[in-house]
Amino acid sequence: MAAILPAINPMGEMNMTQSSSIKQRTMPSPPTQNSSASKRFHIIHTHRKSQGKKEREIEQRRTILRARQPELTKIQTSEYRHSYKHNLCLDMLAEGYHKSFAELFALMRQQNEERLIAGPESILWTKILLEDEPEKLDVLKALLTQAEAAERLENYTDVYLCQYKLARYFQTTGDKWLADHFFENCLYTTASVKGDEGRMAAEGHCNVGLALEESGQYFEAAENFELFHKLSQSKDDWASDDGIPFHFKAASHLARIYTTIASQFEADGDLAAYLSYLEKANDMASASGDCKLEADSCYRVGVAYEKNQNSATALKFLTRYLELCTSLDDNEGYGKGCEAIAKSYESQGKIEEAIKYLEMFVEVAERTKNDKATSRACSNLGAMFNSLGRYEQAVDYFNKSYNISRALNDTETISSSRVLFGVAAAHKMLHSFTKHVELANRSAMERLIEWKDNRGDEFDKAIPEEADEDTDSKDESGSVKEEGSNNKED
């Protein structure tokens, strides 16, 4: 065929005879309906006349009905014959949108292949195929053709918008793979958008990063967020719909993604990487302008360093955390911070500082009427005093803690605080108890028996001057008691 189509010659029928003779020799004419019907008609007519009349009536009715049927256009017949997807593709192609067709075709093919690869047992087989869902196909057709028309005019912003709408639509229908595909397309289009200094590219990176994060590909997501951050660094006027500037958003996304990656490392046991990512997260959080985020990350870093036995750095972060909590008026956080700092000081051996912070914790907890926290705070403080030998205070605090847990009816804390309380009380009593046991005179023994009997605590009273001979048995019972309380102490 020549490049230019031949002249249109509707009347040009030269050499009809020659070709028709060839045609007759080779091409059988398709059997016409009328000839066979009429043959039937004639045959019957010769045999039975009555039957012929019925046949004629039937034929007549048939022709009348056929005439009544509407004329179907070619498009209508093809709609009847072909599947919905086929017709949709034909519509797109006939209008010249071949790229939309190619994209849609590739998507459907990809879905089918994924199904096959996954094997007959996978859940992919229960999902309805894209080609069987008319509404989605319609949306795809409408937006893809719009995008292609815009692309022809090189209006890449419109292309981006269409692809973005598609991605959003598929997010609502729950087709994550399609949403991801279109977000990536958006990003690709932004490369062609000129003159807006990369604002669209930044948006594109953000969306792709979010999509990747949802799929669990954290490192790629982090890359995209980093690009987003880099692009929006100095541009303060770029803001999203809710008024938050881009670079803040970028920083907060990065903080979040770094924390996720860090926790993965922690699970794997790679402590160095864990710490480095947490620190990165912290830097980002402080850049994001979101105090709460920064506070949380400071706390996490502090605790991590503490776990890693690096108390000095831990303290630095935890003090910053306290500052932020005060500015945020976050009392619970403040309490948590105090507790962590106290632990850190304790591990360093600075008990006094630890006690100071724990007292602050108790104060704050009481102020906010956070009973659980108060109970915990009191227990911690009690334990601290216990280890210091300040049993009086220990007992006081444990008493408080126990009462609160009883009031809360919190079974686990009840048992633990009860035990601790008992231990502290025993320790408190220990000194006077042993003194009595050593004395072993009549009043001492009476007191001991009193205590054994009904826990009457008379050990603090002044000891009358009397001697007793039966000291050995008492010694044994006293030593048993001492062992018992020692065990409890452990």
Place this chain on the structure above:
Amino acid sequence: MSVINPSENSSTISQLRREERVHREEQLKFRQLQMIELTRTTGQKLLFEGKHEQAVPAAMQSLRFAIDVYGLASIELVPSYLILGEASIGLGRLSQAEEYLSQAQWTVLKTPECSNAIKSKLYRNLGLLYAAKGEYNESLRQLADDIYHASEEFGTDDIRTSGGYFHMGNVFFRQNNMDISMSLYTQVTEIWYEHLSMLVEKKMSVSSRQESIGPLVTEVVDEDEGLDEAQEAEAIQVLNAIFDIWEQQASKKPELIAKITHALAMLYFMLQDLNKAKEFGRKAVVACEGVQDEDFSRNIVEFLKFIRPTPILFTNMSAFDRKDD
């Protein structure tokens, strides 16, 4: 030929004869199939070269062979009918073309398991017919069907689908819809460019391994990956047509001109027509100067360097011969 034991010998002889007969029949069938294929390809090639008169006898012959092998109403006759139809369109005999194509369409309809490849060819020819009649909308619809079936069978970026895109581009061009036709022609160019690049790369990697200095660079590319005659003719027609159109509309997009000239250069290289290959290669280099893409121009320069050495070899050898005199 002993007569002593006639019964024994006759049975072996008849067995031999039977085996011979079967073998001969198989051979005959094989040769017939080859003939069908050959005549069809020749017919198709002649069509692409624009020699419609000559294509008719080739197509008729293929039809006769096919009827001998397959019978009168078989689906295997359809490709031959399609070539006849296309030749008729080329000669301007549209109603005749319509009859041939209707017959083909009827056969396809009656054969539900008909392959997508045959359907695609049928719709392509129907599209050409309607375009020749001036019914552009109907033609577009038929060509859309062609592209759809070709994509189902070969994929959206295959050279066999590219024919559909090309004809559709032509129709839009006639309707004065320049944007769409440009976009379609670009797609066609891309498809052929990719395919030809792949073929040329294979050839380059093969001949770089060749140590001996042979008189000619022989065709070492595998048969099934290279182009057959009809495809070669199609490529020549399609790519030249696009080049002509773009040369006139020219300078807006130098990268497109660069691409089409490069593709043409590669095509003529594959066809051993080195003069034309060099000519188009030069045009490509000129067009490249407008393009910023570094890789693109590098590819063309490398390609040209690859073509150049062989003629130089010839000139040296002829000089050597002359010295000996």
